[in-house]
Amino acid sequence: MGLDNCMSSEGQNSLISTWKDKGDSELHLDLRAFIEAGGEPYAIIMRHLADSNGSVVLVVHAPFEPKPLEMQAKQMGYATRLYREGVDHFCLELKSS
Numbered sequence: 761m762g763l764d765n766c767m768s769s770e771g772q773n774s775l776i777s778t779w780k781d782k783g784d785s786e787l788h789l790d791l792r793a794f795i796e797a798g799g800e801p802y803a804i805i806m807r808h809l810a811d812s813n814g815s816v817v818l819v820v821h822a823p824f825e826p827k828p829l830e831m832q833a834k835q836m837g838y839a840t841r842l843y844r845e846g847v848d849h850f851c852l853e854l855k856s857s
Contacts, residue, residue: 775799778808780816787812790821792849805829809838814856823848 775794780787789808791801801822808818820826830840833854841853 776804781819785816786819786853787816788819788821792821792823795823802829809854812856818854820852820854821845822850822852825850826852 775797776799777790778788779790787808789805791799791804794804795801801820805818805820812818820829825842825844827842830842830852833840833852837857839855839857841855843851843853845851
């Protein structure tokens with residue numbers, strides 16, 4: 761599983777990791793370190809959703825349960841699945857319906 765850094769609105773940000781999984785059908789966006797450092801992830805998540813064009817499942821990794829994002833994604837027409845990976849590790853899958 762290869763990791764590569766993505767661009768934030770401020771430029772290169774080594775606190776954000778992305779990788780593809782399950783035969784490239786899932787795009788993982790790990791924002792835990794970015795959020796813990798005080799970063800605001802909303803624009804980054806929305807950009808990745810727009811860039812995916814519904815072709816992949818976006819899996820957002822966060823240090824807390826991202827309920828507001830889950831609710832908004834449902835309102836936008838995405839199917840969601842929220843699960844816990846660890847003490848401070850939650851995953852929210854976003855799939856175009």
